[in-house]
Amino acid sequence: MTASLAGKPRKVVPKILAVIHADGCTGCEACLEICPVDCIFKVAGEDHPRLQAFCDIDLDRCIGCQHCRQICPRDAIEMVPTPEIAGHVAAKGGPPRYVDETWDALVDQARRNAEEYLAKKHR
């Protein structure tokens, strides 16, 4: 992890964003360790103690650097053009309970990132 970037606000929405396909993810944390902005988080835990561990991404902070995709041993991470991110997030899968509880918020977040990217691009 590059400590100098962690926790700092992102200046622009990148042209590509990362999506973790939950069904291919083992929760090994390799991506989480390498992400320079600490925007990858482990899902199973206090709120979901019985789920198999897997990781997800805070798209509001992803800078599209691709380090996570390069290191993932399961090819579970895809880099997606930002205007198309909402469709990919909607289809990324995961345990039914997690999908039920988070789908709306995660897809809304993806849609907002796409809209912000397109608005700045056409300004």
Ligand code: SF4
């Ligand atoms: S693309 Fe970079 S910033 Fe985005 S989740 Fe992967 S490692 Fe983190």
Ligand code: SF4
């Ligand atoms: S590196 Fe791949 S398998 Fe490991 S936690 Fe990240 S997405 Fe999941």
